[in-house]
Amino acid sequence: MSVSLLSWAVLNGLVTGVIYALTGVGLSIILGLLNIPNFAHGALYALGAYFLYAAAQAALGFWGGLIAAALGVALLGMAIEYLGLRRLYGVHPDYALLLTFGLSLILTEATIFVWGPTGFTFQPPLMLAGGVNLGVMVYPKYRLMIMLATGLLVLGCWLFVERTKYGAIIRAGIEDRDMASALGINIRRVFTLGFAAGAALAGIGGALMLPVRGIAPTMGVEIMPVAFVVVVLGGLGSLPGAIVAGLLVGVFQSLMTALWAPGADASVFALMTLGILLRPQGLLGQR
Amino acid sequence: MADRGRALVRLVALVAAVAVLPLFVRPVVAAEIWIFAIAAMALNLIFGYTGMLSFGQATFFGIGAYAGALMMIHWQAPLLLALAGGAVLGALTAAVLGYLCIQRLGIYFIMLTFGFNQMFFFIAYKWTDLTGGEDGLPGVPRPPLALGPLHLPLNTATRYYLFVAVVFLLLFYAMKRIVDSPLGLICRSIRENPNRAAAIGYDVKLYKWIAFTIAGAFTGLAGVLYAMMYGIVPLEAISWITSGDIVFMVLIGGLGNLYGPLLGAAGLKWLSEAVSVVWQRWPLILGVALVLVVLYLRGGLVEALARLREALARRRLRPRVREESA
Numbered sequence: 001m002s003v004s005l006l007s008w009a010v011l012n013g014l015v016t017g018v019i020y021a022l023t024g025v026g027l028s029i030i031l032g033l034l035n036i037p038n039f040a041h042g043a044l045y046a047l048g049a050y051f052l053y054a055a056a057q058a059a060l061g062f063w064g065g066l067i068a069a070a071l072g073v074a075l076l077g078m079a080i081e082y083l084g085l086r087r088l089y090g091v092h093p094d095y096a097l098l099l100t101f102g103l104s105l106i107l108t109e110a111t112i113f114v115w116g117p118t119g120f121t122f123q124p125p126l127m128l129a130g131g132v133n134l135g136v137m138v139y140p141k142y143r144l145m146i147m148l149a150t151g152l153l154v155l156g157c158w159l160f161v162e163r164t165k166y167g168a169i170i171r172a173g174i175e176d177r178d179m180a181s182a183l184g185i186n187i188r189r190v191f192t193l194g195f196a197a198g199a200a201l202a203g204i205g206g207a208l209m210l211p212v213r214g215i216a217p218t219m220g221v222e223i224m225p226v227a228f229v230v231v232v233l234g235g236l237g238s239l240p241g242a243i244v245a246g247l248l249v250g251v252f253q254s255l256m257t258a259l260w261a262p263g264a265d266a267s268v269f270a271l272m273t274l275g276i277l278l279r280p281q282g283l284l285g286q287r
Numbered sequence: 288m289a290d291r292g293r294a295l296v297r298l299v300a301l302v303a304a305v306a307v308l309p310l311f312v313r314p315v316v317a318a319e320i321w322i323f324a325i326a327a328m329a330l331n332l333i334f335g336y337t338g339m340l341s342f343g344q345a346t347f348f349g350i351g352a353y354a355g356a357l358m359m360i361h362w363q364a365p366l367l368l369a370l371a372g373g374a375v376l377g378a379l380t381a382a383v384l385g386y387l388c389i390q391r392l393g394i395y396f397i398m399l400t401f402g403f404n405q406m407f408f409f410i411a412y413k414w415t416d417l418t419g420g421e422d423g424l425p426g427v428p429r430p431p432l433a434l435g436p437l438h439l440p441l442n443t444a445t446r447y448y449l450f451v452a453v454v455f456l457l458l459f460y461a462m463k464r465i466v467d468s469p470l471g472l473i474c475r476s477i478r479e480n481p482n483r484a485a486a487i488g489y490d491v492k493l494y495k496w497i498a499f500t501i502a503g504a505f506t507g508l509a510g511v512l513y514a515m516m517y518g519i520v521p522l523e524a525i526s527w528i529t530s531g532d533i534v535f536m537v538l539i540g541g542l543g544n545l546y547g548p549l550l551g552a553a554g555l556k557w558l559s560e561a562v563s564v565v566w567q568r569w570p571l572i573l574g575v576a577l578v579l580v581v582l583y584l585r586g587g588l589v590e591a592l593a594r595l596r597e598a599l600a601r602r603r604l605r606p607r608v609r610e611e612s613a
Contacts, residue, residue: 037394087582094340097397098538099581101531105574113568225405225527232398266409269402276395276402277387 004136009258010251015143015212017250018150019205023223024230024242025157026201032174032237033194035093036085039100041202042224043107048073048203049210049219050111053122062125069207070200077199081192104220112217119216146208153204158239170194174237202227229272235282244283297546301459305452312557314444315516320556321455322512327536327548328462329505334534335543336466337498338478339389343400344506344533346384346407347377349525351507352514353411353418356427359515366430366441370454370511377507378500385499389492404527411525424520441515451512458505463545465501474498478543535573539580541589550588 023045030038051072055065080103088096123129124142131138161167172180173190181187206219213219230249234241249268256264275282308317326348333339351373358364358372388399411418418424432439432450441447465471473494476484485491514520523529532555540551555573563569584591 031394037397084578084582091585093393095581095585097340098534099578102574102577102581105570106578109568109571109574113571225401228398229402232395236394262413266406266413269406269409273387273399273402273406276391276399280391280395 005258007136009254011139011143013251013254014247015146015250016254017247018147018154019209020226020230020250021154021243021246022150023202023205023227024234024246025154025239026198026205027227028231028234028237028239028242029170030195030198031231033170034085034191036096036100037228038198039097039224040080040104040107041227042220042222043104044073044077044199044220045202045206045223046111046217046220047076047107048206049215050115051203052207052210053120053215056122066204066207070204073203074196074200077196078192080199081195085195086188104224108217108220117217119214121214122210124211142211146212150208154243157201158243161239226268229268233272233275233283235284238282238284241282241284301546301549302456305456309445309448312560314448316556316560318444318448318451318516320553321451322509322516323533323536323556324549324552325455325458325509325512326506326533327540327552328459328545329502329509330533331537331543331548332462332465332474333498333502334537335547336471336478337474337495339495339499340397340534341400341499342397342527342530342534343404344502345525345527345529346404347381347503347506348510348513348529348533349407349411350380351377351510352520352524353424354507355511356424356514356520357417359428359430360426366432367434369430370508373511374504374508377510378504380507381503382496382500385496385503389495389499401527401530404530408525408527412522418520418522421522423522425518427514427518427520429515429518447516454512458508462505466545470494470497535577539576539587541587544589547587547589554588
């Protein structure tokens with residue numbers, strides 16, 4: 001394999017990797033905080049892309065659309081937690097999983113209902129069109145922006161959780177929700193906001209990928225299993241773990257596609273099952 | 288004695304339902320209902336009775352379907368041999384994967400079953416020489432039922448329905464015996480409290496593994512029946528959407544009740560048939576049904592029936608109670 005092909009594969013892997021990391025961090029927050037495997041995560045990711053598409057059509061432009069998409073998905077997440085998941089905290093967690101699964105079907109069908117079953121393509125904003133000469137090859141500017149912006153966003157999330165007072169509350173909720181609420185933290189509000197934040201991250205991920213992959217109602221069904229691979233591989237509830245695993249899975253998948261395309265998708269899941277069996281606490285997890 | 292009488296009444300009602308179902312729905316749909324009922328009652332054994340939510344039952348359904356179909360296509364295997372082949376391969380796969388999955392609990396267990404399902408899905412998807420990939424595996428024959436002097440062609444939908452119905456009833460009886468046996472009791476004790484089951488001296492992992500493997504055999508056999516029904520193994524047979532469908536059937540029907548998955552399979556398949564004729568967006572209705580069941584009716588259709596019966600009984604009782612208190 002030539003150098004330019006290899007670096008092309010690695011860079012593409014990093015682009016999908018940062019998106020996997022972003023989506024995985026969102027899923028990880030929800031899983032760690034609320035103890036819910038959010039099967040609607042893929043549908044929320046897809047909705048982010050559709051919201052950006054709709055907002056850009058409505059003359060908000062790319063950047064305004066991105067903010068609108070994040071806010072829209074966050075509001076939806078808030079509603080899901082407040083109206084649905086909240087009623088299930090007392091019963092077995094399997095029911096929450098099934099509720100989110102039902103919601104994912106409803107949301108996916110709703111997008112088909114509103115935007116039709118076929119996909120669209122979407123051009124990146126003008127200032128990010130074209131490519132940059134990296135020496136061995138020319139690489140699209142927009143994809144470099146994704147890497148940079150998402151990298152900063154993921155880093156920001158991590159700093160927020162590790163270094164701020166609100167982050168400490170989230171960590172307390174992940175660690176021991178009963179103790180946190182005994183210390184006077186309104187844990188229910190933290191749950192609502194936590195779910196909204198996790199959903200928003202998925203929505204931003206989907207929206208950012210829109211100019212790269214285009215849009216289709218099935219995009220949620222495709223990313224959802226991968227997001228779970230990332231979270232499980234990184235360690236349940238570990239945000240740095242999800243980041244590392246996201247990048248790892250992205251690059252691994254991209255390299256596998258370059259080396260042996262038929263086995264690429266299956267090998268991602270082989271990686272996860274191997275991970276669970278050999279290192280159940282995850283790459284960076286403690287539990 | 289009363290329990291035994293009630294169980295007999297239920298069994299007779301089931302046989303009657305199997306007999307009259309094709310009068311209400313097309314025989315093909317009726318056959319599909321009992322085929323998925325087999326897969327659903329297998330999941331019920333591990334999810335409803337043993338407490339392990341497997342999100343990967345399509346692995347065994349699909350492998351059974353491909354195995355039986357390939358045996359019949361390439362080796363001209365007779366009917367019963369193909370069914371046995373699917374069951375054995377389903378059991379073997381479940382034995383290997385189950386051994387790995389049960390090493391972990393909770394969400395990790397679910398993700399392992401799901402991860403293996405995805406792995407096998409992509410293998411089937413890409414290995415087009417063997418499985419036909421996205422186009423499905425066409426040309427699956429439906430050999431006649433040959434058993435000693437008996438020789439019955441299954442070439443019409445009604446005949447095939449009768450065959451599926453008999454197989455289903457036999458498997459249902461087998462499942463009832465398993466659930467009522469000491470093994471079934473141990474499974475339930477593991478669901479209720481695995482630590483206590485281990486403390487009493489039962490090898491929890493061993494029994495989980497046995498239940499998982501039995502379910503694999505049932506599901507693989509259901510896969511072969513499915514392949515013969517339409518003469519094709521579609522790729523969806525091994526996709527996680529099918530795994531999800533099987534989970535919904537058990538959940539909507541009623542967990543940990545012998546008849547729950549049957550009600551769930553019948554309800555779901557009948558509804559999907561009735562709805563998709565007039566409307567393409569069937570998953571939307573499924574999603575709404577799922578959300579409603581999870582929020583308001585966690586016992587499923589079985590609980591709904593029980594509540595209805597209770598309400599009726601209360602209504603009948605009320606006048607008498609009033610007289611007594613007066």
